[in-house]
Amino acid sequence: MELTTWLNDRLQMRGDVVSQTLEQGAFICTVYYLSDGIDLEMLQTHVLKPLLLPYPGENEDRLSDILERRSFFPTTYAVTQSPEMALNGLLNGQALLCIAGQEKGILFPFQKQSQRAVSQAENEKSIRGPKESFVENIWTNLSLIRQRMKSEKLAVEHFTIGSESRTLVMMLYMNGRCSSELISTIKGKLQAIRTERVTGSSFLEEALDSRLSSPFPRMLNTERPDLVASSLFEGRVAILVEGTPNNLIAPATLLSFMQSSEDYYQRYFFSSWVRFLRYLFFAVSLVLPSAYVAITTFHPEMLPYNLLISIASSRDIVPFPAIVEAYIMEVSFELMREAGQRIPTVIGQTISIVGAIVIGDAAVQAGIVSAPMLIIVALTGISSFVVPHFSMTLTVRFLRFVLLCVSAMFGLLGLLIGIILIVIHLVSLDSFGTPYLSPFVPFKAEQMRDAAGRFPWTRWMRRSE
Amino acid sequence: MHIVKRAARMLLALGLACMLLSGCWSKQELNDRSFISTLIIDLNEEGATEVSALFLLPNRISTGLQSNTAGQKPYVLVTGTGRNIPEAFHDFQRDLPRNVTWGQLSVIIIGDRYARAGLAPLFDFLVRSTEFRLRVNVFYYKGVARNLSKLAPIFERFPTEIWRETAHTRRTPPVRIRDMLYSYWNNLGDGYLPELNLKMNNLLTENKKVPWSGIGGAAILKNGKVIDRFTEEETEGVLLLTTDVNELLVTGQMPDDGGLVSARLIDVKHKVKAVRRGDEVDIRVAVTADADLMSIQSNLDLGRPSNLRIIEQALQEQLLKKAQAAIDRARKRRVDAFQWSEYVKYKYPSLWQQWSKHPRSNLTEKMKPEIDVRIRLRNTGVSRSTKS
Numbered sequence: 019m020e021l022t023t024w025l026n027d028r029l030q031m032r033g034d035v036v037s038q039t040l041e042q043g044a045f046i047c048t049v050y051y052l053s054d055g056i057d058l059e060m061l062q063t064h065v066l067k068p069l070l071l072p073y074p075g076e077n078e079d080r081l082s083d084i085l086e087r088r089s090f091f092p093t094t095y096a097v098t099q100s101p102e103m104a105l106n107g108l109l110n111g112q113a114l115l116c117i118a119g120q121e122k123g124i125l126f127p128f129q130k131q132s133q134r135a136v137s138q139a140e141n142e143k144s145i146r147g148p149k150e151s152f153v154e155n156i157w158t159n160l161s162l163i164r165q166r167m168k169s170e171k172l173a174v175e176h177f178t179i180g181s182e183s184r185t186l187v188m189m190l191y192m193n194g195r196c197s198s199e200l201i202s203t204i205k206g207k208l209q210a211i212r213t214e215r216v217t218g219s220s221f222l223e224e225a226l227d228s229r230l231s232s233p234f235p236r237m238l239n240t241e242r243p244d245l246v247a248s249s250l251f252e253g254r255v256a257i258l259v260e261g262t263p264n265n266l267i268a269p270a271t272l273l274s275f276m277q278s279s280e281d282y283y284q285r286y287f288f289s290s291w292v293r294f295l296r297y298l299f300f301a302v303s304l305v306l307p308s309a310y311v312a313i314t315t316f317h318p319e320m321l322p323y324n325l326l327i328s329i330a331s332s333r334d335i336v337p338f339p340a341i342v343e344a345y346i347m348e349v350s351f352e353l354m355r356e357a358g359q360r361i362p363t364v365i366g367q368t369i370s371i372v373g374a375i376v377i378g379d380a381a382v383q384a385g386i387v388s389a390p391m392l393i394i395v396a397l398t399g400i401s402s403f404v405v406p407h408f409s410m411t412l413t414v415r416f417l418r419f420v421l422l423c424v425s426a427m428f429g430l431l432g433l434l435i436g437i438i439l440i441v442i443h444l445v446s447l448d449s450f451g452t453p454y455l456s457p458f459v460p461f462k463a464e465q466m467r468d469a470a471g472r473f474p475w476t477r478w479m480r481r482s483e
Numbered sequence: 484m485h486i487v488k489r490a491a492r493m494l495l496a497l498g499l500a501c502m503l504l505s506g507c508w509s510k511q512e513l514n515d516r517s518f519i520s521t522l523i524i525d526l527n528e529e530g531a532t533e534v535s536a537l538f539l540l541p542n543r544i545s546t547g548l549q550s551n552t553a554g555q556k557p558y559v560l561v562t563g564t565g566r567n568i569p570e571a572f573h574d575f576q577r578d579l580p581r582n583v584t585w586g587q588l589s590v591i592i593i594g595d596r597y598a599r600a601g602l603a604p605l606f607d608f609l610v611r612s613t614e615f616r617l618r619v620n621v622f623y624y625k626g627v628a629r630n631l632s633k634l635a636p637i638f639e640r641f642p643t644e645i646w647r648e649t650a651h652t653r654r655t656p657p658v659r660i661r662d663m664l665y666s667y668w669n670n671l672g673d674g675y676l677p678e679l680n681l682k683m684n685n686l687l688t689e690n691k692k693v694p695w696s697g698i699g700g701a702a703i704l705k706n707g708k709v710i711d712r713f714t715e716e717e718t719e720g721v722l723l724l725t726t727d728v729n730e731l732l733v734t735g736q737m738p739d740d741g742g743l744v745s746a747r748l749i750d751v752k753h754k755v756k757a758v759r760r761g762d763e764v765d766i767r768v769a770v771t772a773d774a775d776l777m778s779i780q781s782n783l784d785l786g787r788p789s790n791l792r793i794i795e796q797a798l799q800e801q802l803l804k805k806a807q808a809a810i811d812r813a814r815k816r817r818v819d820a821f822q823w824s825e826y827v828k829y830k831y832p833s834l835w836q837q838w839s840k841h842p843r844s845n846l847t848e849k850m851k852p853e854i855d856v857r858i859r860l861r862n863t864g865v866s867r868s869t870k871s
Binding site: 315323330335340426429 | 486489490501509510511512513514516518520539541542544584585586587589614615616640643644
């Protein structure tokens with residue numbers, strides 16, 4: 019079937035597709051493109067101009083010039099093998115040339131897509147490291163990564179996922195460093211996805227996850243090209259998704275959620291110290307309110323004499339049980355955090371001042387909550403942001419409520435059981451074949467160079483082979 | 484959907500499991516608890532036990548910048564009477580609006596009459612209760628002990644803290660209930676109890692005489708009963724023999740002209756060793772300490788090491804005198820106050836076997852204490868004497 023009619027059939031509803039027919043005697047051709055989606059000047063100089071010039075030879079010569087010798091247009095172009103390919107190319111923003119009587123079309127890569135400039139990383143800030151972050155355009159993202167690794171071992175594989183959205187997904191890895199098992203698992207899973215559209219990298223994260231009941235994320239998402247590049251060097255796989263400034267890295271262990279890119283840009287000594295603090299406050303943000311409630315309601319004898327007096331005296335006029343008090347404060351803290359994301363930045367400051375005064379000072383003054391509880395909740399809230407990756411922060415925020423509940427019911431015993439259950443779950447978890455707690459469990463001594471702390475680069479950086 | 488179903492099933496199972504545990508709800512809010520900080524035990528003239536508990540009152544404690552409770556004491560003493568300690572305790576507990584928590588108990592004071600009648604019922608009560616720690620300090624008061632609670636806690640918020648600090652700072656040899664229970668069940672039940680006293684102190688800044696609690700000597704325990712008392716001097720000797728003290732002031736006299744010399748002892752350590760000689764056992768106590776000279780009335784040239792030895796000698800003699808006095812009194816009353824019987828028991832069990840028929844007479848006659856005090860004067864301040 020002739021391509022022009024096949025296309026016209028399918029594009030009746032597309033008001034944004036421009037078609038222009040050129041006739042030169044028997045040689046009739048049609049140019050299709052998305053309005054405002056291509057570089058018109060390129061089209062004019064490289065396609066229309068050669069076509070409109072009178073051709074000295076026969077039409078058959080002209081056809082074979084175009085389709086076989088590919089010497090007709092002074093630009094790069096692709097000849098489509100199937101009508102679907104021609105349609106996809108057109109809808110992807112390429113200019114399509116159809117020649118009357120031909121089944122093959124010609125695609126010109128003259129796309130002009132609106133895109134955001136590369137800007138500073140907002141969620142994963144760094145003081146000394148690079149400031150660039152990914153944007154929505156997948157090609158820009160790819161080039162950001164390529165700038166950091168010019169190795170020919172970098173493998174890039176393309177997938178188109180989504181029957182209607184037709185989202186471009188790229189899988190990146192370093193040949194030879196990445197286990198073939200990992201590559202084939204991810205590739206297989208990507209190919210097996212049957213969906214209408216891909217909403218973003220989060221969709222793929224869920225689609226690739228084989229154990230969705232776990233609250234722990236098992237793929238790292240990042241907006242930092244340097245993090246993706248270094249993960250590739252470490253033998254991991256990166257997945258870029260068109261239209262998302264957050265790209266995925268797999269496998270991800272608990273450790274990789276505790277590593278911040280800043281760790282690698284500061285001196286190892288301080289990086290190690292900060293990383294230690296991060297583990298400490300990770301534990302604090304998970305456990306502190308639960309431990310407070312458990313100790314004050316079940317085991318007050320654990321508190322030193324003077325501390326008990328302070329806590330008891332400030333709790334004395336509070337009308338609620340400690341657990342209710344804790345839930346009130348934690349939930350209102352979550353509320354402020356959640357609202358803070360939506361509040362326009364202009365009035366954000368005002369709201370946060372009101373929140374701080376109302377929730378903090380006034381609640382204590384009115385005797386609705388006690389000052390120690392306020393301190394605990396504030397400390398917990400702040401320390402949950404020490405975890406550098408937001409997806410893990412969400413997990414900690416959620417698990418804190420669960421632990422709070424069990425420790426209010428069963429005291430420290432309940433808290434310990436809760437922690438043990440979490441540890442059991444973590445030990446059983448893996449991310450694409452890598453145990454979630456590695457290199458701690460199972461212990462791998464050689465990976466300790468970049469685990470609890472960071473050894474100096476010179477001691478462990480791979481040298482070129 | 485599968486996950487949602489599984490999660491729902493899990494939650495249901497957890498909820499059901501929790502329902503089975505509904506009887507385990509042992510939580511108690513801080514607002515519903517009252518905290519005992521000191522337990523005072525007396526015996527009245529009719530022979531009934533009087534138990535007084537010093538409670539902390541969180542509702543009267545001002546926190547932070549608010550000070551709305553001026554003039555009100557943040558503690559209260561409640562007394563009950565009964566035939567034994569639990570009965571006396573129950574006598575006042577049933578009137579309290581809050582549950583009693585023992586976990587913060589840190590001081591027990593025993594009145595003279597109760598102590599002389601024998602501490603066995605108290606030991607029995609202490610060893611059965613699991614609610615408080617074994618680190619509770621025990622004191623003795625020569626008189627009706629609950630009168631001690633009249634004191635004005637000028638330096639601290641609670642009287643308990645004043646008493647507890649005397650043991651913490653080791654101004655008096657600290658005794659914890661663990662020590663007492665140990666000596667009562669393992670050894671002869673002998674020991675000593677540091678003494679608290681109460682006097683009216685005229686404090687000019689307070690514009691009145693206030694009741695003031697300080698440290699005195701120590702009561703001597705023999706088989707769980709108080710029979711005698713170490714004087715304050717002797718108690719310092721006890722301190723040297725039993726406790727490693729961080730800081731201790733000692734004042735002695737120079738051998739030549741009798742001028743006073745004072746030094747601050749730092750890191751006083753003691754070591755006890757038992758050495759058998761035939762049928763007898765030598766108990767060798769080595770006390771070592773560093774000292775800083777604080778004042779001296781003498782013409783000695785402190786630049787010369789030989790003169791320093793003279794000062795050290797004078798201080799050592801002073802300490803030796805105190806320690807010897809303590810030992811002498813204990814031997815006179817045939818009391819194993821320093822638990823030295825234990826050294827014989829564990830090092831020479833066969834000898835202990837022979838002694839065990841008449842342990843007290845054997846401990847007095849066949850055990851020879853030898854005390855060796857070594858002081859090293861490490862700092863003299865200005866290395867020149869006062870008069871030159």
